[in-house]
Amino acid sequence: MIEINHLNKTFVLKKSNINAVNDVSLHIKDGEIFGIIGYSGAGKSTLVRCINFLERPESGTISIEGFGTVRADKGKLFLSKEEKEKKMSDADLRRLRRSIGMIFQHFNLLDRETVFDNIAYPLKYTGLDRLEIQAKVNELLKLVNLEDKRNVYPNQLSGGQKQRVAIARALADSPKVLLSDEATSALDPDATESILHLLKELNHQLGLTIVIITHEMAVIKEAADRVAVMEDGRVVEEGDVYNVFAHPQQIITKKFVESSSGLSNIDKLIATKAVSVLEEDDRKLIKLIFTKDAVGNALISEVSRNYNVDVSIALANVDVVSGSALGGIIAEISGLPENIKNAVNFFQEHGVEVEVIHHA
Ligand SMILES: Nc1ncnc2c1ncn2[C@@H]1O[C@H](COP(=O)(O)OP(=O)(O)OP(=O)(O)O)[C@@H](O)[C@H]1O
Numbered sequence: 528m529i530e531i532n533h534l535n536k537t538f539v540l541k542k543s544n545i546n547a548v549n550d551v552s553l554h555i556k557d558g559e560i561f562g563i564i565g566y567s568g569a570g571k572s573t574l575v576r577c578i579n580f581l582e583r584p585e586s587g588t589i590s591i592e593g594f595g596t597v598r599a600d601k602g603k604l605f606l607s608k609e610e611k612e613k614k615m616s617d618a619d620l621r622r623l624r625r626s627i628g629m630i631f632q633h634f635n636l637l638d639r640e641t642v643f644d645n646i647a648y649p650l651k652y653t654g655l656d657r658l659e660i661q662a663k664v665n666e667l668l669k670l671v672n673l674e675d676k677r678n679v680y681p682n683q684l685s686g687g688q689k690q691r692v693a694i695a696r697a698l699a700d701s702p703k704v705l706l707s708d709e710a711t712s713a714l715d716p717d718a719t720e721s722i723l724h725l726l727k728e729l730n731h732q733l734g735l736t737i738v739i740i741t742h743e744m745a746v747i748k749e750a751a752d753r754v755a756v757m758e759d760g761r762v763v764e765e766g767d768v769y770n771v772f773a774h775p776q777q778i779i780t781k782k783f784v785e786s787s788s789g790l791s792n793i794d795k796l797i798a799t800k801a802v803s804v805l806e807e808d809d810r811k812l813i814k815l816i817f818t819k820d821a822v823g824n825a826l827i828s829e830v831s832r833n834y835n836v837d838v839s840i841a842l843a844n845v846d847v848v849s850g851s852a853l854g855g856i857i858a859e860i861s862g863l864p865e866n867i868k869n870a871v872n873f874f875q876e877h878g879v880e881v882e883v884i885h886h887a
């Protein structure tokens with residue numbers, strides 16, 4: 528659907544250059560919800576702004592299904608379709624932007640226009656007549672569940688309702704792709720959940736491909752199918768959301784995963800000495816991660832029966848990631864060193880990831 532290859536975007540500043548997007552390659556599939564996560568300044572907004580060429584990359588290509596491949600060369604854009612390449616015209620650019628909707632953290636609504644007029648705005652220059660526009664806006668209002676707000680102004684709406692208006696406006700021209708740049712970051716948890724629910728519904732109902740940028744792992748966990756992690760302009764990790772949560776590889780990814788997991792509370796419990804890190808041969812503090820296949824098995828009781836060890840749970844947490852359970856337990860395991868070793872092997876053989884927690 529969207530294939531990004533070796534994309535680079537540098538901001539030239541007086542003192543130094545910033546490689547905001549550094550050799551990024553990504554393949555976003557048709558009909559998926561693709562998440563991009565990273566800390567502030569990682570280059571997320573710049574990357575998505577390159578997808579609709581609000582930012583001009585220096586080099587790299589972006590292929591968009593049904594549109595063609597755009598190649599950037601020192602800020603100039605070339606469009607190729609069926610192997611023929613030409614300079615990209617303003618009309619090409621407008622056509623591309625019409626096939627990609629975008630929503631933002633602060634909604635970007637027109638305060639002096641009603642909800643109806645905000646949504647109708649992008650339809651002004653599409654050649655539709657008044658009645659056709661009315662029909663389209665009514666359909667969009669229904670889609671985002673705001674039929675009763677058509678004549679009010681943005682300042683009479685809650686944050687979540689404003690974002691619904693922005694979503695309807697972004698979809699007015701029936702784009703195939705929706706880019707969402709921190710669309711839930713200014714919302715409270717309930718409104719966030721309802722907007723993510725709406726995005727998932729639109730993805731399902733309309734087959735809309737959605738790219739969600741966020742700095743919150745909870746958003747990825749709730750809504751995305753796949754995720755890319757960005758750091759310093761680069762994509763450092765990428766994969767199926769469940770797998771990334773279950774087996775994060777990079778330090779930054781581990782940090783993000785921990786930030787949204789109840790297991791991160793172990794650090795607080797250790798700091799207040801409510802739980803101790805054990806370094807003796809016959810007592811260890813261990814972390815167990817149970818993925819889909821292992822969740823629900825009675826492995827703990829089996830281990831203590833088979834290997835004559837005691838397992839005392841300090842902290843446990845079950846997350847739902849992409850609709851499947853992901854469990855974590857932090858426990859004290861005690862017994863003969865040989866038995867502890869065998870118990871750990873048993874867990875690992877049954878698909879449980881085991882980590883012995885040591886003093887920092
Ligand atoms: N127009 C610009 N001119 C100069 N530098 C810029 C410009 N836009 C972004 N940058 C720089 O590029 C880097 C990436 O910025 P970007 O906005 O893409 O990050 P981000 O991941 O979206 O961050 P945030 O989570 O804070 O929105 C930052 O170092 C930023 O300062």
Ligand SMILES: [Mg+2]
Nearest residue numbers: 571572573708
């Ligand atoms: Mg940003």
